[in-house]
Amino acid sequence: MTQLTTSELIQIRRHLHQIPELAMHETQTRDYLIEVISQMNLDHAEIRDQLSALPTAVLVRIEGRDPQRTIGYRTDIDALPVDEQTGLPYTSRHPHIMHACGHDIHMTVALGILNYFLEYQPRDNLVFFFQPAEESKNGGKVAYEQGVFQDKWRPDEFYGLHDNPDLPAGAIGCRMGTLFAGTTEVNVDFIGQSGHAAFPQDANDMVVAASQFINQVQTIISRSINPIESGVITFGLMQAGTIRNVIAGSARLEGTIRGLTQVMIERIVDRLQQVATGIASSYDCEVNIEFNQGGYLPVENNPALTERLIKFCKQDSETEFIETAPAMTGEDFGYLLSKFPGTMFWLGVDDNSQLHSATLTPDESSINKGINSINRFLEFRMTH
């Protein structure tokens, strides 16, 4: 294979879009990535897959021609449990799963960059990490803890992108400092007593307790944190009951907390714990609340590397650069950036639908523009 054409890249993206898989189950995606990579010119490259701790990951290392450093480039490969409603001819073939966060675009851009540097051997070494489990289960952290980035696979610096529907297609967005929030998953189980709908006095209704909890936690953001700082609490899943005329004896809530600093996350965690205990006491029920931050640390961009990236983008006539505000999205790339210096940036995909929406339809012209800008940036980095 020589240089991938725009229409080949779009075909690859559409194929990936049709086979979305959830975190740690990305087997078809891995196999397809390997199939595409195997057709490239691998004269200076080595592929690594079937890692025991992370069987759906793929790594590719390109040996530089006169290496001064090893540059890492990471893309995520998992999808979300969302029922696609785009109506596209290449809609997801996997029921209830969709690339609703644009990781199909991320992977295609990574393949395009990989393909370019396999054709034009770079000066520095490059390590590409096709990472499972970004949406949950922290694939980046698992990889690091399992020693994936050791010896010649250790990047001296790491880059990664996320698509952004609010930016023009192909634009690069970035900022100095914190780009994304840290997140913590929270699960809450209320346990009371089920019973007949007609005899509430003999039951302990957990639909009512969970509803009170949901309402009360809304005041944490408005009343317990400094309004100048930012925090988010979202419960995206609420499950209770089986039928209209049986009082629910248990209720489960699954949510996520976001803050731009660890201090903010810890403040929200403490208040959620207090509110849950208070609800359990006033409704005379049990509550179990658990928190899991995993690798979703705030995404802190390295000052020197980010300054260089921004400088390049501003001076490159073919790159549209937009300085962005911090976002409350999370990313386990935050964990890798706590271990290696690096930068995360946005790639504009110009869409009216938001990330995680069932109608997300990124503008595919962003793929080629993104690949070209990132290739030029990496070449610039190798000489500056």
Ligand SMILES: CC(=O)N[C@@H](CCC[C@H](N)C(=O)O)C(=O)O
């Ligand atoms: C870019 C993006 O949307 N990332 C996810 C990361 C989720 C982290 C974790 N599972 C959580 O839900 O807190 C996001 O939802 O921001």
